[in-house]
Amino acid sequence: MNIHTRFAPSPTGRLHLGHAYSALQAHDFARGAGGRFTLRIEDIDGTRSRPEHVAAILADLDWLGLIRDEPPTFQSQRLGLYQDALDRLRAMGLLYPCFCTRADIAASLSAPHGPDGPLYPGTCRGLVDPDLTRPHSWRLDMAKAVARTGALTWHDAEAGTVDADPASHGDVILARKDAPASYHLAVTVDDAAQGISHVVRGADLFAATHVHRLLQALLDLPTPEYRHHALLAGPDGQRLAKRHGAPTLESLRLAGEDGRALSDRLRKGEVPIGFGQIEA
DSSP, X not given: OOOEEEEOOOSSSOOBHHHHHHHHHHHHHHHHTTOEEEXXXXXXXXXXXXXXXXXXXXHHHHXXXXXXXXXXXXXXXXXXXXXXXXXXXXXXXXXXXXXXXHHHHHTOTTOOEETTEEOOOOTTTTOSXXXXXXXXXXXXOHHHHXXXXXXXXXXXXXXXXXXXXXGGGOSOEEEOXXXXXXXXXXXXXXXXXXXXXXXXXXXXXXXXXXXXXXXXXXXXXXXXXXXXXXXXXXXXXXXXXXXXXXXXXXXXXXXXXXXXXXXXXXXXTOOOTTOEEEOO
C-alpha cells in the first residue's frame, strides 16, 4: 500500500503544541513507511479563516522540520466537489433543509444528547414546501441513511475493528447556513479525493469517524485506515485548544525555542513541564 497521510488545520488562529504533536504523528507515520505527507488547509469558514494564519501554519511546520511532499491544498478551492456530493445525497432523498438556530435546538427539552451535545430533534424534517429563500442548512436524514447502508465497520490502529454508530450523532448538518459544507462532509470528500490511505488525528475526532464512515458508504468512497492518537493537555488537565488560549508555536519560536529539537522531544514522548497526555 502507498501510504499517504495529511495534516489538516483550520486557519482560524495560531497553531499550538497539540497541533505540533498531531502533525508530527501524521508526518512520521508516512515517513516511516516511505510514504507521502500532505498539508490541507481547511478554510471554508469564511468568517474566521485568515490569510495570516495560513502563513503562520507554513512557518510553524517549517520550524518543526515537517516537510510536505506537495504544495498545500485549500478547501476553499474544492467547493465543486462538496456540491457534487450534496447533489448526490439530495438525489437519494437523504437531505432536508433546516431553518433552526442553535438557540432553537437548545430550547427543545426533547433533544437527547449525542457525542457533540444535544441532538437535533427533527423539527424541520418533513416540512412541506419549505421556503428556501430563507437562510437554511442542509441536514442528513440519519434514519434513512442508515437504512440505506446497513451495518458498517471501520478500523482504528488503537481500537481495532469498530462498529459504526452514526445514528448516535442524529441528523448532522452537511451544509451550513454560513459555509458550503460541514466538517463531516468536506473532510470525507477530501480524504477520498486526495487518496489519503491513513487518517492520523487526535482522539477527540474518534466519534466523528462514525459519521464519516456512513458518508463513505453513501458516496461510494474508499475507507482509509484510522489512528486516533492521545491528546496533549495543559496544566489544568484540559486538552489544548485555541479557544482555551493554549500557548502558540509562534510564541515558542519567538522565545528562541528550537523547533526541530522540540519535535525530537515530542517523538520521545517528552512534553514541556506541566503538560501531559489524555485520550480525549
